Amino acid sequence: MLTDGGGGPLGAVIAGANVPDCKLLEATIEAIVVERPDPGEVEQHLCLDAGFDNPSGRKAVEAGGYVGHIRPSGNGARGKRRPGRRKPRRWVVERTLGWLSKCRGILVRYDKKDVNYLGLIQLACGTPVVSSRAGSLPEVIGRAGLFFDPTDVRAIADALRRVLADPSAAVPAVARGPFPPEIPRCQEGAEVLETL
Numbered sequence: 001m002l003t004d005g006g007g008g009p010l011g012a013v014i015a016g017a018n019v020p021d022c023k024l025l026e027a028t029i030e031a032i033v034v035e036r037p038d039p040g041e042v043e044q045h046l047c048l049d050a051g052f053d054n055p056s057g058r059k060a061v062e063a064g065g066y067v068g069h070i071r072p073s074g075n076g077a078r079g080k081r082r083p084g085r086r087k088p089r090r091w092v093v094e095r096t097l098g099w100l101s102k103c104r105g106i107l108v109r110y111d112k113k114d115v116n117y118l119g120l121i122q123l124a125c126g127t128p129v130v131s132s133r134a135g136s137l138p139e140v141i142g143r144a145g146l147f148f149d150p151t152d153v154r155a156i157a158d159a160l161r162r163v164l165a166d167p168s169a170a171v172p173a174v175a176r177g178p179f180p181p182e183i184p185r186c187q188e189g190a191e192v193l194e195t196l
Contacts, residue, residue, distance in 0.1 A: 003093050011029070011031035012122065013118075021051050022051055023056070039064075045067045048069065100121065130163055132150035146162060
């Protein structure tokens with residue numbers, strides 16, 4: 001998980017429990033869903049714990065164009081601090097992970113496929129979602145995404161273009177409410193089937 005200074009999620013990747021975080025750093029940086037300012041114009045900092053104090057971690061930080069703040073591992077001497085700000089920075093990621101752990105579908109992994117689990121994490125983080133109206137996806141996503149007719153190729157392309165042009169077009173469900181009125185809930189669907 002990569003967050004901004006306030007704890008807002010910027011990118012997330014998933015892997016097995018036996019994969020060290022340092023091996024996922026490059027993929028996590030590439031998973032950022034917002035457009036970054038040019039690193040040459042705006043200095044961007046990346047704070048990491050001691051698990052990233054290795055050559056591959058430093059290489060990924062430099063390749064991403066970040067100023068790295070990596071806590072030294074072991075008993076090594078800490079780098080000289082810059083004057084001014086002395087606020088700890090690592091806690092924002094822990095707070096975001098704590099917030100995500102309140103989502104039952106993320107805390108206990110029920111999905112067999114990685115892409116479904118990653119989709120739940122991205123949905124909880126507020127990533128814009130584009131989905132078809134087929135199946136139960138509209139009930140799962142609620143008002144957190146844009147929907148299209150799965151048989152209309154032009155509608156699919158239009159929905160993707162709309163989100164790419166304006167990511168706020170698919171505002172997270174927390175801000176817009178759980179279910180749109182035009183999409184029936186499961187109980188209502190069951191009642192309709194019983195009448196048929």
